[in-house]
Amino acid sequence: MEDKLMLMIPGPTPVPEQVLLAMAKHPIGHRSGDFSKIMAEVTENLKWLHQTKNDVLSLTVSGTGAMEAAIINFLSPGDRVLVGSNGKFGERWVEVAKAYGLNVDTIAAEWGQTLNPEKFRESLEHDTNKAIKAVIVTHSETSTGVLNDLETINRAVKAHGEALIIVDTVTSLGAYNVPVDAWGLDVVASGSQKGYMVPPGLGFVTVNARAWQAYTTAKLPRYYLDLGKYRKDAAKNTTPFTPPVNMFFALQVALRMMQAEGLENIFARHQRLSAATRAAVKALGMPLLAPDTAASPAITSVIPDRVDAEQIRAVMKKRFDIILAGGQDHLKGKIFRIGHLGFVSDRDILTAIGALEATLQELGYEGFTAGAGVAAAAKVIATM
Amino acid sequence: MEDKLMLMIPGPTPVPEQVLLAMAKHPIGHRSGDFSKIMAEVTENLKWLHQTKNDVLSLTVSGTGAMEAAIINFLSPGDRVLVGSNGKFGERWVEVAKAYGLNVDTIAAEWGQTLNPEKFRESLEHDTNKAIKAVIVTHSETSTGVLNDLETINRAVKAHGEALIIVDTVTSLGAYNVPVDAWGLDVVASGSQKGYMVPPGLGFVTVNARAWQAYTTAKLPRYYLDLGKYRKDAAKNTTPFTPPVNMFFALQVALRMMQAEGLENIFARHQRLSAATRAAVKALGMPLLAPDTAASPAITSVIPDRVDAEQIRAVMKKRFDIILAGGQDHLKGKIFRIGHLGFVSDRDILTAIGALEATLQELGYEGFTAGAGVAAAAKVIATM
Numbered sequence: 001m002e003d004k005l006m007l008m009i010p011g012p013t014p015v016p017e018q019v020l021l022a023m024a025k026h027p028i029g030h031r032s033g034d035f036s037k038i039m040a041e042v043t044e045n046l047k048w049l050h051q052t053k054n055d056v057l058s059l060t061v062s063g064t065g066a067m068e069a070a071i072i073n074f075l076s077p078g079d080r081v082l083v084g085s086n087g088k089f090g091e092r093w094v095e096v097a098k099a100y101g102l103n104v105d106t107i108a109a110e111w112g113q114t115l116n117p118e119k120f121r122e123s124l125e126h127d128t129n130k131a132i133k134a135v136i137v138t139h140s141e142t143s144t145g146v147l148n149d150l151e152t153i154n155r156a157v158k159a160h161g162e163a164l165i166i167v168d169t170v171t172s173l174g175a176y177n178v179p180v181d182a183w184g185l186d187v188v189a190s191g192s193q194k195g196y197m198v199p200p201g202l203g204f205v206t207v208n209a210r211a212w213q214a215y216t217t218a219k220l221p222r223y224y225l226d227l228g229k230y231r232k233d234a235a236k237n238t239t240p241f242t243p244p245v246n247m248f249f250a251l252q253v254a255l256r257m258m259q260a261e262g263l264e265n266i267f268a269r270h271q272r273l274s275a276a277t278r279a280a281v282k283a284l285g286m287p288l289l290a291p292d293t294a295a296s297p298a299i300t301s302v303i304p305d306r307v308d309a310e311q312i313r314a315v316m317k318k319r320f321d322i323i324l325a326g327g328q329d330h331l332k333g334k335i336f337r338i339g340h341l342g343f344v345s346d347r348d349i350l351t352a353i354g355a356l357e358a359t360l361q362e363l364g365y366e367g368f369t370a371g372a373g374v375a376a377a378a379k380v381i382a383t384m
Numbered sequence: 385m386e387d388k389l390m391l392m393i394p395g396p397t398p399v400p401e402q403v404l405l406a407m408a409k410h411p412i413g414h415r416s417g418d419f420s421k422i423m424a425e426v427t428e429n430l431k432w433l434h435q436t437k438n439d440v441l442s443l444t445v446s447g448t449g450a451m452e453a454a455i456i457n458f459l460s461p462g463d464r465v466l467v468g469s470n471g472k473f474g475e476r477w478v479e480v481a482k483a484y485g486l487n488v489d490t491i492a493a494e495w496g497q498t499l500n501p502e503k504f505r506e507s508l509e510h511d512t513n514k515a516i517k518a519v520i521v522t523h524s525e526t527s528t529g530v531l532n533d534l535e536t537i538n539r540a541v542k543a544h545g546e547a548l549i550i551v552d553t554v555t556s557l558g559a560y561n562v563p564v565d566a567w568g569l570d571v572v573a574s575g576s577q578k579g580y581m582v583p584p585g586l587g588f589v590t591v592n593a594r595a596w597q598a599y600t601t602a603k604l605p606r607y608y609l610d611l612g613k614y615r616k617d618a619a620k621n622t623t624p625f626t627p628p629v630n631m632f633f634a635l636q637v638a639l640r641m642m643q644a645e646g647l648e649n650i651f652a653r654h655q656r657l658s659a660a661t662r663a664a665v666k667a668l669g670m671p672l673l674a675p676d677t678a679a680s681p682a683i684t685s686v687i688p689d690r691v692d693a694e695q696i697r698a699v700m701k702k703r704f705d706i707i708l709a710g711g712q713d714h715l716k717g718k719i720f721r722i723g724h725l726g727f728v729s730d731r732d733i734l735t736a737i738g739a740l741e742a743t744l745q746e747l748g749y750e751g752f753t754a755g756a757g758v759a760a761a762a763k764v765i766a767t768m
Contacts, residue, residue, distance in 0.1 A: 005412060012411035012629055023630065024408030027396035027583045028389060029707045060446050060585055062625040065608040099607045193626060199411045201444060201585045201628030221605065223483045224449040241446040242577060244585030244628070245396060246407065323413045 001321055008352050009325040010142045010171050010299045011063075012193040012200055013342035015250075016257060019198060023250040030245055036237035038248050043234060045255035046204060049173070049263070050188065052180035054208045057230040060244050063170040063191030066203025068096050069225040070166050070189040071136065074211050076219035077101040079133040082123055082163070084108075084115040084153070088143035088328045089168055093136045100220050105132075111331060112144045112301070114294040117152035124160040133214075134164040140172035143328045145299035145337060146290040147176065154183050164211055170194055171298040174258065175270040175341050186211040192247065195266075195298070197254040197343040201247045207231070268384075270297035273340040273349055276380035280353040283376035284360065285367035289335055298341035299325075307365040309336045315362055320355040346381045353377045385705055392736050393709040394526045394555055394683045395447075396577040396584055397726035399634075400641060403582060407634040414629055420621035422632050427618060429639035430588060433557070434572065435647070436564035438592040441614040442635075444628050447554040447575030450587025452480050453609040454550050454573040455520065458595050460603035461485040463517040466507055466547070468492075468499040468537070472527035472712045473552055477520045484604050489516075495715060496528050496685070498678040501536035508544040517598075518548040524556035527712045529683035529721060530674040531560065538567050548595055554578055555682040557588075558642065559654040559725050570595040576631065579650075579682070581638045581727040585631045591615070652768075654681035657724040657733055660764035664737040667760035668744065669751035673719055682725035683709075691749040693720045699746055704739040730765045737761045 007014050028034050039058075046056040059066060071093065075081065081102050083094050086109035097104045107119045115137070124132060135157045139150045150167060157165040164186040169178050173188070174195020180188055186208050193200035207215075207227060215228060229240040258266060277300040281288055289301035304312065309327065313336050316322045325337035338352060353373045360368065391398050412418050423442075430440040443450060455477065459465065465486050467478050470493035481488045491503045499521070508516060519541045523534045534551060541549040548570040553562050557572070558579020564572055570592050577584035591599075591611060599612060613624040642650060661684040665672055673685035688696065693711065697720050700706045709721040722736060737757045744752065 005410065007411065007413060009413050011626060012413065015411060020408045020410065024404045026389065026404065027391065027399060027577070029391060029393050029396065029709075030584070031709075032707065060444065060449065061608065062444050062627070064625040065444065068608045096607045099610075100605045191626070193411070199628060199630040200414070200626045201631060221484045223480045224445065224452045225608070226483075241448040242395060242575070242584045243446070244583060244631075246583040247585060247628075323416065325413075325415075 004321040006322045006351070008339050009323055010194070010337060010339040010341055011191070013197065013339060014344060015197055015199055016254070016343050019250045019254045022253040023199070023246045025246065025249050027245045030239065030243050035245060038252050039237045042248055042251050042255060043237070045259060049255065049258060050178070050180045050206050051182065052206055054180060054206045055231050055234060056204055056206045057227055057234055058239070058243065059203045059205065059225070059230065060201065060241065061203040062200060063189065063203055064092065065225065066189040066191055066205050067093060067168050069227055070187045070205050071096055072100055072220040072222050072225060073227045074164055074187065074214040074218050075102060075133055076217070078103055080105065080131045081134045081136055082107060082120065082132050083136040084138060084148065086113055086115050086144070086146060086148070087111050087138065087141035089138045089141055089170070093138065093168065097136065112146060112289040114146055115148045115153065117149050117156060120153045121156040124156050124163065127160065130162040132160065132163045134166050136166045138168040139178065140176065140296040140298050142171045142299060143331070144289055145296040145301040146294050147172065147296045148294070151183065154185065158184060164214055171296065171341060174266065175297045177267050180206055192251065195342050196251065197257065198247065198250045201244050202251065270340070272346065272381060272384040273344055274300060275384060276346070276349045276377040277338055277340055279380045280373040280377040283368065283372040284357065298339065300338045300340065301335045302338070303335045306367055307360065307363050309334060311363055312336055312359055315359040316355055319359065319362065322352055322355050349377050349381070350374060388705040390706045390735070392723050393707055394578070394721060394723040394725055395575070397581065397723060398728060399583055400581055400638070400727050403634045403638045406637040407583070407630045409630065409633050411629045414627050415622065419629060422636050423621045426632055426635050426639060427621070429643060433639065433642060434562070434564045434590050435566065436590055438564060438590045439615050439618060440588055440590045441611055441618055442623070442627065443587045443589065443609070443614065444585065444625065445587040446584060447573065447587055448476065449609065450573040450575055450589050451477060451552050453611055454571045454589050455480055456484055456604040456606050456609060457611045458548055458550070458571065458598040458602050459486060459517055460601070462487055464489065464515045465518045465520055466491060466504065466516050467520040468522060468532065470497060470499050470528070470530060470532070471495050471522065471525035473522045473525055473554070477522065477552065481520065496530060496673040498530055499532045499537065501533050501540060504537045505540040508540050508547065511544065514544070514546040516544065516547045518550050520550045522552040523562065524560065524680040524682050526555045526683060527715070528673055529680040529685040530678050531556065531680045532678070535567060538569065542568060548598055555680065555725060558650060559681045561651050564590055576635065579726050580635065581641065582631065582634045585628050586635065654724070656730065656765060656768040657728055658684060659768060660730070660733045660761040661722055661724055663764045664757040664761040667752065667756040668741065682723065684722045684724065685719045686722070687719045690751055691744065691747050693718060695747055696720055696743055699743040700739055703743065703746065706736055706739050733761055733765070734758060
């Protein structure tokens with residue numbers, strides 16, 4: 001049905017009407033007092049969202065651009081880095097590090113499994129001459145819906161004492177607790193089209209004092225992604241290069257909405273959405289890719305064994321205008337992913353599960369009692 | 385007056401209502417057939433605008449990001465490049481080239497003067513062992529309103545036979561004739577918030593076969609700005625990294641509007657806006673920074689000698705809600721710049737000149753006959 005589209009993918013995520021309308025305002029000059037005022041408010045609220053006093057810098061890039069900036073500003077060619085890889089995005093950071101001539105050690109796990117913090121601890125403990133300059137970790141792996149144990153991995157990095165921790169929080173920030181200062185996370189990257197409830201087009205990087213110290217000697221080449229330029233101009237509430245001013249209008253409204261909801265409520269909502277979705281999928285007799293103990297608050301991946309994942313996606317789209325994500329790379333065709341990140345309510349989960357049940361009926365799948373999925377989701381929603 | 389803002393700066397430029405409303409549509413998934421359809425149309429129309437059959441790639445970056453991509457994808461560390469520098473943006477490309485360890489020869493001119501094509505010819509002719517790998521030129525220098533003679537410089541590059549020509553057309557594309565294929569321009573970069581009539585947030589790079597050949601051996605590190613990735617995915621009407629889908633909605637509408645107006649009409653309109661503005665400024669007795677023979681179709685810089693440039697900008701903003709640009713770097717406070725790029729009509733010029741006259745009266749400037757500016761602009765508009 002035209003204009004009935006419902007996004008249940010891990011980005012772009014749904015955008016509130018007031019955010020969309022803010023984005024449709026006529027642009028203003030980016031070298032104006034009016035823009036600086038917006039940037040000052042947005043930056044302050046970004047710090048609130050990141051639970052940090054560090055710089056939070058806004059770049060005109062996708063999440064990958066933000067992560068690349070998070071890596072290349074603090075390292076030099078040949079530097080040894082430890083990169084966690086248990087999905088598409090972990091693999092991507094390995095590719096970025098190699099593209100820049102870094103010396104990459106990978107700590108891998110199967111797609112769908114968590115990174116083992118113990119392996120990070122061992123590698124870092126063995127590094128007695130402190131050759132490892134950075135540990136690069138994806139918090140919520142978007143390709144699988146696995147939440148890595150950032151807190152424990154980070155403790156091993158802190159015990160090492162020298163390496164920076166550089167974190168991809170693209171689908172965890174604004175969905176799960178990421179206390180940047182309390183944990184001492186050195187560099188943290190994310191993107192607007194995820195927990196921020198804003199369309200794609202802005203990336204964010206937080207940088208603490210330790211990382212800025214590393215910046216002073218880091219020799220990888222950069223210009224557009226040179227965070228020092230953004231820091232210098234952010235101090236005057238401006239940007240080194242023309243910012244997407246309409247995206248800032250949108251972000252201003254979205255961050256106000258997030259503040260009104262409150263961090264604890266936002267995190268609790270995402271936990272509930274994730275738990276309700278998982279309970280429903282189990283009640284429908286379909287296996288989940290990620291274990292319960294490492295379930296992303298943002299994405300639930302389902303690996304159906306008696307019905308085709310792509311057929312489910314096709315019917316959900318055609319009959320109910322609900323967009324689910326497919327699998328990436330070797331998981332293509334094998335899984336589907338339900339995004340429940342950002343501007344997603346309990347009602348949306350009931351809607352999606354109801355439509356999923358109807359889809360399964362249409363496909364002749366008989367592994368569940370009709371109504372069981374919605375009932376299971378409703379139970380979680382009623383009690384969490 | 386609230387919501388009465390009128391942008392007369394060289395970016396962000398005014399955006400048509402139908403473009404703004406398209407941007408406010410709810411995002412769709414970027415890995416969908418619907419998005420691919422939009423991207424196919426947009427790419428086709430970008431090729432029309434660039435008068436090229438080359439790849440035209442869309443990146444989530446500002447104009448600087450697009451220019452950096454235009455440089456770093458085709459060169460290796462230590463490569464010799466010839467960079468034209470007669471303003472802030474020329475200087476910026478020198479900085480980018482140096483940040484990446486290129487061996488930079490600069491051909492400079494005073495800010496407000498044109499680059500001398502003869503100097504390019506000499507340097508290129510003397511380079512008998514073909515060490516110069518690229519010539520980097522800003523077509524319309526946004527900081528001064530000078531249009532460099534790209535056609536003649538390009539002829540010297542073609543005579544050299546080896547060097548690529550890499551062009552910043554950020555404020556010339558969509559305002560002035562840039563026939564990419566007819567001139568054989570190898571790499572051409574621009575940004576959405578200029579002639580495109582779209583807010584900031586997208587950058588564009590065209591690449592021809594010769595440049596792709598250079599790409600295969602170019603060793604500068606890159607990942608997010610790696611144009612090979614964009615080319616590979618563009619062939620399937622998709623992007624390697626999440627695109628700003630709402631910006632594509634906007635661009636789709638804006639390019640349709642440009643097609644309806646037609647390239648020749650667009651160029652003629654900008655010529656007329658530039659000529660009318662210059663005639664008016666002269667009639668007001670104020671000196672122009674750029675010579676008539678090198679007037680940018682997009683920006684007119686005025687260097688007032690008997691009244692303060694910043695006062696003019698302040699009154700224009702306060703009394704008439706018209707935003708003019710100031711000078712950059714050493715021209716700060718000395719010039720003001722009138723942007724007439726993109727969605728700007730004859731009426732807008734009459735408005736701006738009328739307001740400028742009123743502003744000059746308010747500031748007690750007596751160098752002109754009241755009405756002379758508007759009369760001069762009207763005469764150009766009536767006859768061009």
